[in-house]
Amino acid sequence: xxxxxxxxxxxxxxxxxxxxxxxxxxxxxxxxxxxxxxxxxxxxxxxxxxxxxxxxxxxxxxxxx
Numbered sequence: 164x165x166x167x168x169x170x171x172x173x174x175x176x177x178x179x180x181x182x183x184x185x186x187x188x189x190x191x192x193x194x195x196x197x198x199x200x201x202x203x204x205x206x207x208x209x210x211x212x213x214x215x216x217x218x219x220x221x222x223x224x225x226x227x228x
Contacts, residue, residue, distance in 0.1 A: 183207075 179185040186204070189195040199207070 183211075 180188075186199045186207075187194055187197060189198055197204070
């Protein structure tokens with residue numbers, strides 16, 4: 164059970180290196196402005212938009228909860 168817990172935490176934290184906040188840190192973990200190029204940022208935003216569109220389609224009402 165401990166391995167599962169720490170694995171989920173580590174996986175979660177690891178993904179911060181690839182999100183819109185983690186892109187401001189270099190390979191040493193120092194805040195360094197925008198490390199990604201404008202082209203990479205544009206591609207990231209385009210791919211992230213598909214998640215936005217998918218989650219917009221979810222409809223959660225209080226009846227379902």
